[in-house]
């Protein structure tokens with residue numbers, strides 16, 4: 001049995017990292033997938049990978065901080081595949097670790113614009129289509145930084161904390177209309193984003209070691225470990241779960 005047979009899914013930030021792994025797993029589990037990303041090369045190659053494995057997928061160039069581009073991405077799900085059952089609001093950008101007083105208005109607005117406003121636009125425009133389908137599941141990508149101070153990235157941590165609030169508000173608002181809204185809260189995951197974070201570190205080996213030391217399981221998580229958790233929250237496996245932020249952090253917040 002496939003968990004997303006005959007379902008239509010959207011994944012944002014699907015060209016790389018966790019989004020890409022999730023789009024591939026959703027397709028493997030039977031979903032027709034709309035992949036949204038600003039990265040056309042990454043997004044298109046993920047679609048090619050899905051189609052060559054016998055799945056159904058389409059790429060839409062979409063900057064989630066633009067409401068009109070989000071509307072177009074969501075309309076694509078209806079136009080290409082007839083509706084929508086689940087959306088993984090995953091697209092996000094990092095903030096370089098710098099003192100909070102050095103964060104410019106422009107940098108703060110950019111991170112909040114993609115991470116928080118982007119998640120809002122995607123929820124706002126997905127909900128009417130989910131209601132048309134009789135309900136569905138939203139999964140937002142928050143972060144361990146919504147629960148623990150990971151230090152030095154005030155716009156990023158603030159955006160991820162606010163995504164948790166947004167998740168709870170929408171979960172309660174739509175709980176009687178069969179829409180479940182949950183978030184995942186990853187710890188340190190081995191993706192291009194963290195490679196960029198490492199590239200900025202003065203001592204990469206020491207930074208990587210610090211990440212391991214802060215993670216009781218002693219390693220970085222993988223995009224596939226995230227994708228499996230998203231599949232759980234996006235499918236009927238989690239039919240009695242709404243309004244949560246599920247930590248996938250190798251024990252980080254338990255310390």
Ligand SMILES: NC(=O)c1ccc[n+]([C@@H]2O[C@H](COP(=O)([O-])OP(=O)(O)OC[C@H]3O[C@@H](n4cnc5c(N)ncnc54)[C@H](O)[C@@H]3O)[C@@H](O)[C@H]2O)c1
Pocket residue numbers: 012013014015016017018019036037038039042062063064065090091092093094114118141142143144185186187188189190191192193194
């Ligand atoms: N990597 C981690 O350790 C970690 C931990 C916790 C949370 N997260 C969150 O997980 C999500 C995915 O992160 P990742 O590590 O896979 O990152 P990544 O950089 O590897 O992939 C992110 C994808 O989002 C796309 N993207 C960026 N801005 C966009 C925009 N405005 N509109 C549409 N797409 C856009 C990128 O092109 C890229 O394909 C992010 O929201 C991130 O904040 C990451």
